Amino acid sequence: MVNKLSIVVPVYNEEESIPLFMEAVEGVHQQQLTDVEFEYWFIDDGSHDHTLPVLRQMNERFPDRVHYVSFSRNFGKEAALYAGLSKAQGDYVAVMDVDLQDPPELLPQMYRGVAADEWDSIGTRRTSRNGEPPVRTFFSRLFYKLINRISSTQIVEGARDYRVMNRKMVDALLSMPEYNRFSKGLFSWVGFRQKYLEFENKDRVAGKTSWSFWDLLKYSIDGIIDFSQAPLTLVSVMGLISFVLSILGAIFIVIRTLFFADASVAGWPSMVVIMLFIGGIQLLSLGIVGRYIAGIYLESKHRPIYLEKEEK
Structure with missing residues (x-):
């Protein structure tokens, strides 16, 4: 029996990155994971560019493997992650960013470790923030130190949303349909056997980030409120x-x-x-x-x- 790996990809104004992402991930698929069936779920979070037409073209090209959901407006990345997890049908589910800051070459090692039942989830964390503004790096490290000091739920510093999970962990995440979501905290809160792979920070392959300093600040406040009293x-x-x-x-x-x-x-x-x-x-x-x-x-x-x- 062939296992299916569902890849959940939130996108917002990423028309340039989507074809590059597909080419990179499919290259890994064809070279190292030929025994695994891939399923893609792109979640368009109310984009204003040509992201949706690009997704339509991808769906027409690969109708059995590439799927998409387009939101009526911008609901945020947390909503997109939840939508992708709820749509994914695979035995295993991966979450990735479309800008290729999440290295696709780590995907085989992550999948093999979870599929071998060694871990319920294998995630990733950045060991450096080269290329980021120093102010953002300072406040990011300050946030992790603060929340891990005041919260009983420990969050790995530099942790990315990029991870591979088995169906048991995905179902646990979906059992919490709360409106105010902070996925980094939820990934840790559900427990299970988790491991993190380290990698050096990578620049975006195309486009510009939609996360401003103010957005990150509000996101960090949400995390503190959600996981600490x-x-x-x-x-x-x-x-x-x-x-x-x-x-x-x-x-x-x-x-x-x-x-x-x-x-x-x-x-x-x-x-x-x-x-x-x-x-x-x-x-x-x-x-x-x-x-x-x-x-x-x-x-x-x-x-x-x-x-x-x-x-x-």
Whole structure:
């Protein structure tokens, strides 16, 4: 019996990269994985260029192997990953980026390790970030250090979404149909036997990344909110400290009034600073609590993770 490997590929404005990706992965398929049946699921996340026409052409060329789903609008990469996993029919499922920053030459080793039942998932991690802006590299490393310190779910630093999983792990991921998704955390949270292969960072083969620094920042905040309650604990600690300081201040004022003749206070600027400080803590606390409540609010609506406009 021939095993089927489903390859899930989220795409957004990647008309130039898709043909290059197919050529590279098919080269690996024909040379090293001839005993495996390949199935491609491209998930078009509401692209504005000619990504969809290119996918249609690929489907016409390989109707039995190349499939696609086109969203009604941009729902984000997390929604695209979920859609791809839910559509994949293979015994094993791979997740890859279309820009070839995920080396296709690692695919045979990843597949063989999972197919031999040594591992339930073999993922990848970058050991360097050559070519990236230093600011992005700094904040990326800071994020991994922070979330691994405050969360019980440990995320491998530099981990990519690029991985091969068996059907058991894919079904576990699909059993969590939550609206707010952070796949790097979910991959770790489900457990199973996982291994990571290391590789040097590679440049995109074509096009430009759609991830801005602000997008990555929001994504990291989502990850912290989804997998840690530490921000709520921080709010509680700040509230407790403010309360204790106010009690000590009140005691100080009472003692000075009782034992000193001149109890007048002339330093109104210092009072303004204190009021602004306390007000800032309150607004920060409201913002953190509000972010958690917003997540609950979105989940309670039970809206679909994505909407399709076309599928082949």
